[in-house]
Amino acid sequence: MRITQLNIYPVKSLGGISLDAAQLTAEGLAWDRRWMVVDDVGRFVTQRQLPRMAQVRPHLESDALVLCHPEAEPLRVPLSTKATERLPVYVWEDRCEALDEGGEARDWLVRVLGDLRGSGLRLVRFAPNHRRRVEPDFLAAGEQAHTGFADGYPFLVATTASLAALNLALEASGGEALPMDRFRPNIVIEGGEPFSEDGWREIGADGWRLGLRKPCQRCKIITVDQQNGEIRHPGEPLKTLMTLKPRLAWKGAFFGQNAILLAGEGTTIAVGGSLAVG
Incomplete structure (x- = not known):
């Protein structure tokens, strides 16, 4: 088994960044889903409501998150912030603490995405030291985990064998094969049989281990x-x-x-790296 892709999505539901290597943190790959777009009442906004969010492409510089769109000048958001006032925002039923990235970001988002049923859009970042617990229902006894603005878990793992099986079925019914980015995974693994990951409890290598805890139920975002x-x-x-x-x-x-x-918190993993499953 080996890693074939590593991806992060610094802003929830905007475009992703493919990496050659990434650092493991308890909240996911470093910089994954640390920001989020919310409406006027702090509810999370995703491609479920605004599919065109996929057109906003992020990249990371040494001191800034940069958001790019073909119809606007790039928006630069410093990686460090002096903001201290926290506001409540919501991912599904979870209340999280966040910092507002300000008026320039609000204006930029509305310029490239429009409004959401009359509501404005804001860019917020996950507040320092805030903890959002992972649902305990699927964790093993004694386990605890937390995440950022991801839907529910810090990592999403997918396999090339499962995508190949899906694509064969799509093409057999007259459809088109799809790239892996439709499923927005963090870690893509090559090896094994289609959907064999559903039977894995752990993956890892020297110095790091991930626990696979819940099948990922998909929504309309994979149609975008x-x-x-x-x-x-x-x-x-x-x-x-x-x-x-x-x-x-x-x-x-x-x-x-x-x-x-x-x-393995703090460990760097890389594309091409071997791993074992169990």
């Missing part, structure tokens, strides 16, 4: 082309995924595994 924010084939690949891999006790479509850090 991550390069242009368009939905060319509504309902796909959700429909095919549900028929390809039904879960008798679970409703919905699933692809990938949500994971937590078990050991």
